[in-house]
Amino acid sequence: MKFYMAPLEGITGHVFRRTFHACFGGMDQYFIPFIKPNQHGHLSSRERQDVLPENNTGMCAVPQILTNSAEDFVRTAYKLRKYGYREVNLNLGCPSRTVVTKGRGSGFLAFPEELDRFLEQIFEKTELEISVKTRIGKDSPEEFERLLEIYNRYPLKELIIHPRIQQDFYKNHPNWEVFGEACVKSRNPVCYNGDLFSVEAYRRFTKNFPNVERVMLGRGILMNPGLLGEIREGRCMEKQTLRRFHDQLYEEYQQVLPGAKTILFKMKELWGFLASVFTNHASYAKKIKKAERLHVYEAAVEALFAEQELQNVFFGK
DSSP: OEEEEOOOTTTSSHHHHHHHHHHTOOOSEEEEEEEOOOTTOOOOHHHHHHHOGGGSTTSOEEEEEOOSOHHHHHHHHHHHHHTTOOEEEEEEOOOOHHHHTTTOGGGGGGOHHHHHHHHHHHHHHOOSEEEEEEESOSSOTTHHHHHHHHHTTSOOSOEEEEOSOGGGTTOSOOOHHHHHHHHHHOSSOEEEESOOOSHHHHHHHHHHOTTOOEEEESHHHHHOTTHHHHHHHOOOOOHHHHHHHHHHHHHHHHHHSSSHHHHHHHHHHHHHHHGGGBTTOHHHHHHHHHOOSHHHHHHHHHHHHHHOOBOSSOOOO
16 A cells, blocks of 8 residues: 655645654655645745755655646646656645635536646646546536546546545545545546544555555544554554654744744644544643743643653544
8 A cells, every 4th residue: 555645735844744754754655735826937935945855855745736727737847847856736626715716626626628628738738747636526426427537538647536525625424435436437546535534444444445555644644643653563653753743843843934923823733633642632732722922832732741641542533
């Protein structure tokens, strides 16, 4: 089985990826949160830092592009090729309303004829390999039959499927029936993404889909950074490893982010997922969330690590 880290906007940037790779490793590929081409054709400061080769040393990183303009996609892919990348991923999965209302991300799925023309153009003009990360439709799972017909016309590096529709956001259960049909009918290699939050969930998935050879982990890794080690090696994450991961991440954010408010926002966002890996975590998580000074935050984290243990077995919902 190959394991990929999902591109989670605002969270799995180069600092997170580099720190995770140093402390836990094991990922076969790390997908970089999306680049959103602008009218001037320039990468933003965040996007440039994310794709710089020196910020992705020792790992296989794949940039992702969010656009419905073939011209913008091709132009951005050309820049990424100059950085040394050989693959680029197309984002057809983001469910954010601000993205969808502009016909991008999973909003693009509502326009299959336009999507088909878009894919024809980018495959004709892009020298990089192209993979696609998609949902199964915007409004209904029935849309995916038509979408898969379109995907099958092109030589995708792989088709990464999050089997929810846009309107689900991250609610409801992933639609394994539609995913199963895709496994049978797709002419391109298929990767699964969605709600693999625990070893038990992973085992249920592999039991139902024994022929799938690629999975993408997102929120499950944020909830339990040691999840991949549990899956692959049957070993639970050690608290000292998690502490090292936290401390390195916190230290690097202090070096690259402007001001305590921004640093705290980043760390609180992570703790919104991570806290539940500890026993009796609720009161500590509340103190972390309320912290408005770095020293207050540090004290709350210190208390959590000192006074609580990691769950022996992590059960995701």
